[in-house]
Structure formats: structure tokens, C-alpha cells
Amino acid sequence: MAEVLVEARTCPVTGLRVVKHAENLIKVNAVFAVLALLFGTIGAILIALTRWEAIHLLPTDLFYRMLTFHGMNMLVFWIVFFEGAGLVFASTIVLNARQVAPKLGYLAVILMILGFLLTNFIILTGDVNETAVMFTAYVPLKAHPLFYLGYILFAVGALIMCILFFLNVYNAKREGTYEGPVPLFTYGIAAAAVIAVFTLVHGALALGSAFLWSLGIIEVVDASLYRLLFWGFGHPAQQINLAAMVSVWYLLSYFTVGGVTPSEKVSRTAFLLYVLFINAGSAHHLLVDPGFGAPWKIFNTSYVIYMAVLASLIHCFAIPASAEIGQRKRGFNKGLFTWLIKAPWSNPAFSAFFISLVIFGFIGGASGVIMGVEQINMKLHNTLGVPGHFHGTVAAGTSLAFMGLAYYVVPLIFRREWLSKFWARIQPFLFGGGLFLMAVSMNTLGRLGIPRRVWETSALVVPYKELLQATLGIGAVVAFLGALVFILHTVLTIIFGKRVEGKPKFPEVVQVSNPDEKTSTPGTIVLAIIFFLYLAIMYTINWYWLSRVWEVR
Amino acid sequence: MAINKPNEVYWEEKVGFSEKAWVLLSIVACIVMFMVMVAWAIAGKQNPPNEAYRVSIPSFAERAEAFIEKYKVDEENGIPVVEAPEDEDSYLIARMFYFSPVLILKQNQTYRIRVSSLDVQHGLSIQPVNMNFQVVPGYEYVLTIKPTEKGEFLIVCNEYCGLAHHVMKGKIIVK
Amino acid sequence: MREKKPVPLIQLLYDDIFLMLLLGLIVPALTYTIWGLIEIISKKVLP
Ligand code: HEM
Numbered sequence: 001m002a003e004v005l006v007e008a009r010t011c012p013v014t015g016l017r018v019v020k021h022a023e024n025l026i027k028v029n030a031v032f033a034v035l036a037l038l039f040g041t042i043g044a045i046l047i048a049l050t051r052w053e054a055i056h057l058l059p060t061d062l063f064y065r066m067l068t069f070h071g072m073n074m075l076v077f078w079i080v081f082f083e084g085a086g087l088v089f090a091s092t093i094v095l096n097a098r099q100v101a102p103k104l105g106y107l108a109v110i111l112m113i114l115g116f117l118l119t120n121f122i123i124l125t126g127d128v129n130e131t132a133v134m135f136t137a138y139v140p141l142k143a144h145p146l147f148y149l150g151y152i153l154f155a156v157g158a159l160i161m162c163i164l165f166f167l168n169v170y171n172a173k174r175e176g177t178y179e180g181p182v183p184l185f186t187y188g189i190a191a192a193a194v195i196a197v198f199t200l201v202h203g204a205l206a207l208g209s210a211f212l213w214s215l216g217i218i219e220v221v222d223a224s225l226y227r228l229l230f231w232g233f234g235h236p237a238q239q240i241n242l243a244a245m246v247s248v249w250y251l252l253s254y255f256t257v258g259g260v261t262p263s264e265k266v267s268r269t270a271f272l273l274y275v276l277f278i279n280a281g282s283a284h285h286l287l288v289d290p291g292f293g294a295p296w297k298i299f300n301t302s303y304v305i306y307m308a309v310l311a312s313l314i315h316c317f318a319i320p321a322s323a324e325i326g327q328r329k330r331g332f333n334k335g336l337f338t339w340l341i342k343a344p345w346s347n348p349a350f351s352a353f354f355i356s357l358v359i360f361g362f363i364g365g366a367s368g369v370i371m372g373v374e375q376i377n378m379k380l381h382n383t384l385g386v387p388g389h390f391h392g393t394v395a396a397g398t399s400l401a402f403m404g405l406a407y408y409v410v411p412l413i414f415r416r417e418w419l420s421k422f423w424a425r426i427q428p429f430l431f432g433g434g435l436f437l438m439a440v441s442m443n444t445l446g447r448l449g450i451p452r453r454v455w456e457t458s459a460l461v462v463p464y465k466e467l468l469q470a471t472l473g474i475g476a477v478v479a480f481l482g483a484l485v486f487i488l489h490t491v492l493t494i495i496f497g498k499r500v501e502g503k504p505k506f507p508e509v510v511q512v513s514n515p516d517e518k519t520s521t522p523g524t525i526v527l528a529i530i531f532f533l534y535l536a537i538m539y540t541i542n543w544y545w546l547s548r549v550w551e552v553r
Numbered sequence: 554m555a556i557n558k559p560n561e562v563y564w565e566e567k568v569g570f571s572e573k574a575w576v577l578l579s580i581v582a583c584i585v586m587f588m589v590m591v592a593w594a595i596a597g598k599q600n601p602p603n604e605a606y607r608v609s610i611p612s613f614a615e616r617a618e619a620f621i622e623k624y625k626v627d628e629e630n631g632i633p634v635v636e637a638p639e640d641e642d643s644y645l646i647a648r649m650f651y652f653s654p655v656l657i658l659k660q661n662q663t664y665r666i667r668v669s670s671l672d673v674q675h676g677l678s679i680q681p682v683n684m685n686f687q688v689v690p691g692y693e694y695v696l697t698i699k700p701t702e703k704g705e706f707l708i709v710c711n712e713y714c715g716l717a718h719h720v721m722k723g724k725i726i727v728k
Numbered sequence: 729m730r731e732k733k734p735v736p737l738i739q740l741l742y743d744d745i746f747l748m749l750l751l752g753l754i755v756p757a758l759t760y761t762i763w764g765l766i767e768i769i770s771k772k773v774l775p
């Protein structure tokens with residue numbers, strides 16, 4: 001076994017060896033993730049208060065500019081920076097391995113930061129006709145070349161991070177620091193990294209060709225081809241989040257209540273199904289496109305006979321089950337739901353974990369399965385139902401799960417004690433609760449025909465429009481406060497927080513004496529059946545609604 | 554656990570009964586949902602149209618203008634109003650920032666409407682029925698459509714197409 | 729110490745992250761990207 005000398009310390013809580021370069025990379029990624037979240041959050045409140053037409057805050061061009069700003073910073077920058085940190089953590093510290101080619105790692109991060117700065121600069125200062133093009137920048141709506149360039153630099157940096165992940169795993173095996181099956185968390189992050197490679201290659205192709213076109217080097221980019229390639233990037237990018245978020249859920253259930261998955265084999269199968277089939281779901285965006293026929297649409301939108309939905313349903317059982325197992329082993333063993341009621345709701349990592357799980361399933365997952373049906377998509381394509389769906393998945397789901405993890409990252413990696421337990425405790429409820437209200441309002445407005453990405457809708461007469469716009473706006477304000485509390489609290493803690501000596505005091509990391517023992521999970525069975533019935537009912541209602549519209553083929 | 558090494562041969566750990574049952578139920582649900590989608594594609598009355606062509610923008614514009622010229626009955630705010638013929642294909646142009654022409658259709662009559670864009674991508678959203686299609690320049694989408702209710706229907710653009718995106722409208726009248 | 733049980737082949741395949749990378753690129757590239765390209769190219773061109 002080759003002994004490699006690397007600078008490292010041992011984490012007093014998890015016993016893991018934290019290597020220096022990995023720690024630095026994680027820190028830089030985390031800092032920029034929070035910065036992007038701040039930008040996205042400022043954009044969020046401005047556009048939300050414009051979509052609430054009783055307030056109608058922004059003028060037209062500023063609205064479209066801010067919509068682009070919000071989409072880019074949230075969906076692309078905040079999420080991918082955070083995932084960059086996850087990739088490093090899962091492939092080095094968890095595997096007790098060193099960071100391979102740390103210089104390349106720093107180069108990757110620098111590229112990402114350059115891309116982040118360049119794109120934001122041009123979105124904020126460029127000619128609005130060339131920069132308010134949305135994060136989708138559909139050809140032939142032409143953006144400023146620097147917009148594409150920033151996007152591409154960021155994507156290339158992220159791709160290098162993914163390649164380093166695989167090199168780290170390979171190296172850990174070669175140097176013998178790690179042998180046998182990798183931990184479930186790393187397995188899930190590996191799935192995310194595989195999806196990311198597919199994603200980023202498509203992104204480079206789509207944006208690269210648009211970049212050359214914007215410079216006049218190539219004459220045309222076919223609009224359908226761009227859509228195919230762009231969504232080979234835009235949609236799987238969200239599946240990276242999904243795999244990463246599920247991995248974080250497993251991790252948080254372990255940290256907060258000592259949870260273990262009921263079955264390694266089944267949970268890993270679910271991740272494999274993601275890897276193989278979830279990227280076909282890119283077709284969700286092309287279901288009412290002229291460029292593609294029904295067999296292609298149906299085969300792909302169903303993730304090849306719903307194999308990726310099967311995977312999500314597996315996690316939908318395994319994750320609450322893992323929390324239930326942990327709780328029951330800790331003695332909360334009475335009845336069906338004592339484990340849930342007596343769960344550590346005052347630990348923000350737990351509440352973030354569980355709230356994001358529930359909203360992801362009931363709002364994001366269910367609406368996603370439904371609007372991914374080829375025919376039903378005719379009723380939802382480009383309506384406000386689409387942002388309604390993804391604020392359930394990527395905002396309340398992924399982002400909140402990542403925030404939950406951050407409650408450990410700050411004391412364990414940045415080594416600072418949180419300034420305020422109070423703000424930490426209520427933050428997940430604000431962010432999750434606000435987004436829940438906003439997403440439900442958006443979903444309803446979308447089903448009534450209100451489009452996404454519009455500055456005003458006065459021509460559309462829709463029942464309860466004013467009311468639903470108000471609940472959208474109120475939900476947005478609450479979520480905004482939740483995001484702001486998170487950002488300020490994190491930044492202030494990193495700057496002013498007391499240094500952690502030994503073990504951090506808050507939040508608690510549960511130590512179970514018998515980590516591998518498993519119990520039965522009757523409560524989870526009931527929860528899963530409730531979810532199943534809810535999904536079946538929503539699915540059926542939406543088919544009924546579709547059957548009421550004009551005939552078309 | 555999630556960050557610790559699993560059992561060296563985790564494959565041989567038993568899967569609990571309830572999880573097995575859940576996975577089985579899920580597989581059945583997945584197959585059923587897939588079959589429903591296929592069945593609807595064969596026998597259902599509302600399916601995203603399958604007929605589309607690649608086309609140059611001038612070719613589409615020329616045919617669309619000729620169609621409007623031939624069947625125009627009126628004008629409304631500068632937009633031609635056209636009575637769609639029953640035995641010939643109709644045309645609908647999307648461009649920054651309006652749809653043209655206003656189409657007059659008959660209830661329960663089937664029409665073939667050829668839709669495309671003369672500039673960027675747009676969204677064809679018929680309200681309040683709430684049916685939505687993507688309009689892509691360079692592609693002619695043939696919607697074979699049968700309006701089943703009478704009235705005036707608004708078309709709004711629901712794909713961002715520029716700073717006046719939200720004013721982009723059109724109209725379908727069903728008699 | 730217990731004697732090590734042999735690891736079943738299927739688990740070895742599961743555990744191979746690089747096999748995962750390979751399949752995770754090939755399968756969606758075929759079903760989504762390549763088939764999608766064929767769909768676009770095979771559209772009839774109107775004069
Ligand atoms: C602070 C809480 C948030 C609020 C109040 C909020 C609000 C909104 C609103 C009102 C829209 C505009 C919908 C439209 O007009 O089409 C929007 C769009 C969007 N949001 Fe959020 N959001 C929040 C958090 C997030 C997060 C955390 C993410 C992702 C990680 C996210 C991703 C997006 C994306 C991708 C869009 C679409 C932009 C586009 O259409 O180009 N949002 N959001």
C-alpha cells in the first residue's frame with residue numbers, strides 16, 4: 001500500500017480524515033454557492049412581486065432581465081457550485097483519499113468563477129435585447145457572445161470537477177486507501193457525476209454552437225437541434241440535483257437520527273436506474289414540438305417505461321424508512337408515528353431534510369410525473385405550472401436539502417459555531433413553507449392557463465387569478481425571508497462565529513451504537529401508501545381534464 | 554452508515570417484505586402508466602400532432618400569405634380575418650409580436666392548420682381551452698384540430714420571444 | 729475473523745463506477761440524442 005504524504009486533519013465528529021486541498025476546494029465552492037444564492041434570491045423577490053400583478057413591481061425590461069438573472073443564478077450557479085463541493089467531499093474525505101491533481105481542481109473552480117462573473121456581468125449591464133434571453137437562450141433569439149462564453153466557461157469548469165471526481169475514486173482504489181463497495185453516499189454522488197458528464201457534453205455542444213453563431217462564424221443553428229441539445233443539458237442538470245439531493249437525504253438521515261437505508265441493494269438499484277434512464281426525460285421539454293414524433297416522445301418521456309420513476313418511488317420508501325429505523329433504534333418505538341412526531345424538529349438539518357422530502361414528493365414529483373405524460377403536457381407546456389413544478393423539486397427540494405447539509409458543513413468544514421440556534425431552527429420552515437404556498441399557487445394558475453415568463457396577463461380572464469397571484473406573492477415573500485436568513489446567518493457565522501474546539505455543539509450529530517441493525521418500518525408503509533393514492537388521484541384527474549379539450553392529433 | 558462502508562457482500566442481505574411489496578406495486582404502476590400513454594396515443598382524441606415538415610421561412614411565408622389573400626373576409630386591428638376552408642389546409646403565422654390571421658372555424662369541423670414562425674421561437678397557447686404548442690422557425694407543424702365548443706378564443710404567446718412577448722396575441726373564432 | 733465470502737458477480741458489476749459511467753453515457757445518448765437527431769433529419773423538407 002503506497003503511503004502518500006498529504007496534509008490533513010481528523011474530523012472529531014465523524015472520524016474522517018479531512019485533506020487540505022479537498023477542504024479548500026469545498027470551501028471555495030461553498031462560498032460561491034452562497035453568493036449565487038444571494039443573487040438568485042434578490043432576483044426572486046423582484047420577479048415574484050411583479051408576477052403578483054396587484055403590486056407589479058418591475059418595468060418590462062427589468063423584469064425579463066431579472067428573470068434571466070434569477071434562473072441562471074439559482075438553477076445553474078448556486079446548484080452546481082454546491083454540487084462541486086459534494087463531488088470533492090464524496091470522492092476524497094469519505095473515501096479517506098487525497099485530492100488528485102489539486103492544481104487542476106483549482107483551475108476548474110477558477111473557470112467556474114470566471115463564467116459566473118462574466119455571465120452575471122453581462123446580464124446586469126448588457127443591452128437588454130441581448131441579455132434578457134432567459135437561461136434557455138433559445139436559438140434564434142440571439143444573446144450577447146459573452147453570455148454564451150460565461151456559460152461555457154462555467155460548464156467546462158464543472159466538467160473538469162466531474163472528471164476529477166472519477167480520478168479521485170480511481171486513485172483511492174489504486175492507492176488502496178479504499179477497497180470494496182463505496183459508501184451509499186458516494187455511490188449516489190457517483191450517479192450524479194455520471195449524469196453530469198452527459199449533461200455537460202450536451203451543454204457544451206448547444207451553447208458552443210450558439211456562441212459561434214453569435215460571433216457570425218457559423219451561419220445558422222437549427223432551432224430544433226438546439227432544443228434537443230439544450231435540453232440534453234438543461235433537464236439532466238436537474239437530474240444531477242436529484243441524485244445529489246437523494247444522496248444528501250441519506251446522509252442527513254444518518255447524521256440527524258442515525259438512519260440507515262432498509263436495503264443497500266435496493267437503494268443502489270434505484271441509483272443505477274437513474275443513471276441509465278433518467279436522462280431520457282429531457283424529452284419532457286419537447287413533447288409539443290414539431291421536430292419529433294410520438295414514438296420518440298413517448299419512449300423517452302416515460303424514461304423508458306418509467307424506470308426512473310420506479311427509482312424515485314424506491315427512494316420515496318427507503319428514505320423515510322431510513323429515518324424511521326434510526327428513530328426506532330433511538331427508542332421512539334411506540335405506535336405508527338411516534339418516531340416522526342418525536343423527531344428532532346429543532347435540528348434544522350432534520351427539518352430541512354424532512355420538509356424537502358415531503359414537498360419534493362407531493363408537489364415536485366407528482367406534478368412532474370403528470371406533466372411528463374406526452375398528451376397531458378399539451379395542457380401544461382410553458383404555463384406557470386412548469387415553474388410550479390420545479391420550485392417543488394429544485395427549490396424546495398434540492399435547495400432546502402442542501403441548506404440542511406450546510407448546517408453541518410459550517411461547523412465541520414469551516415469550523416465555526418452557528419451564531420443563533422433560533423434563526424437556524426425556523427429557517428427551513430420559512431423557506432419550505434413559503435415555497436410550498438408559492439408552488440401550489442403557480443401550479444393552479446398554470447392549470448388555468450396562465451403562462452410562465454410573462455410580465456402581465458391582463459388579457460386572460462381566469463377564476464381566482466387575483467387571489468392566486470396574492471398567495472403566490474405572499475409565499476414568495478416568506479420564502480425570500482427564509483433564503484435571506486440562511487444566507488446572512490451563514491455569512492455572519494463564517495466571519496464572526498466562535499471557532500469550533502473539538503466537537504461542535506450544534507446541530508447534534510447522533511451517534512448510534514449499532515449502526516447496521518435494522519427494524520421494521522410500519523409508519524413508512526402508511527406514508528408511502530398515502531403518497532401512492534395521492535399520485536393516482538392527481539394522475540387520473542389530469543387525464544380527465546385533458547379529455548375535455550378540443551380534439552387534436 | 555451512508556458515509557461508511559457497507560457490508561462487503563451487501564448483495565446477500567435480505568430485503569424486507571414491505572419494501573419488496575412496495576417495489577412490486579411501483580413496477581405495476583409504472584407499466585400501467587406507460588400502457589395508458591400508448592393506448593391514448595392510439596385511441597385517444599387529444600394527442601400532440603405528429604405531422605411536421607422542415608421548411609424555409611420564405612416558403613412558409615409565401616404560402617401563408619397566399620392563403621390569407623384567398624380566404625380573407627375582413628380585417629381587425631390590421632390583422633386579416635379569414636374563414637378557414639373545410640377542404641383545404643389553413644395557415645397560422647407567428648411572428649414578433651402577433652399571430653395572423655384571425656381564423657374563423659366551425660364547431661365540430663376538423664381543420665388542418667399549418668403553424669410556423671417567421672422569426673424566433675414562439676408559443677401557441679389557446680385560451681381558455683388551455684392547449685399549448687411550441688412554434689419553431691424552420692419547422693411547419695400541422696395541427697389537425699376539431700374545436701368542440703363555440704366562442705372567441707384568445708391565442709397568447711407563451712414562449713419568451715423578446716421584450717414585447719407579453720403583448721403577442723391572436724384569436725380564433727368558433728361559430 | 730470470519731472467512732471472506734466471495735462477492736457475487738452482479739454486485740461486482742454494481743460496484744464498478746466506471747461501468748456505470750460508460751452505460752450512463754451510452755444508453756441516453758442512444759435513446760435520446762441519436763434517435764432525436766434521426767427524428768430531425770428524417771423530417772420531410774417542403775420546397
Ligand atoms: C427565494 C425563493 C424563490 C422565489 C420567491 C422564486 C420565485 C420565482 C418566480 C416568481 C419565478 C418566475 C416565474 C415566471 O414568471 O415564469 C421564478 C422562476 C424561476 N425560478 Fe425561482 N424562486 C425562488 C427560488 C428558486 C430556487 C432556489 C431555484 C433553483 C434552484 C429557482 C429556480 C427558478 C427558475 C429556473 C426559474 C425559471 C426562470 C425562467 O423562466 O427562465 N427559484 N422563481
Ligand SMILES: [Cu+2]
Pocket residue numbers: 648649650674675676710711712713714718721
Ligand atoms: Cu411570441
Ligand SMILES: [Cu+2]
Pocket residue numbers: 675676710711712713714715718719721
Ligand atoms: Cu412570446
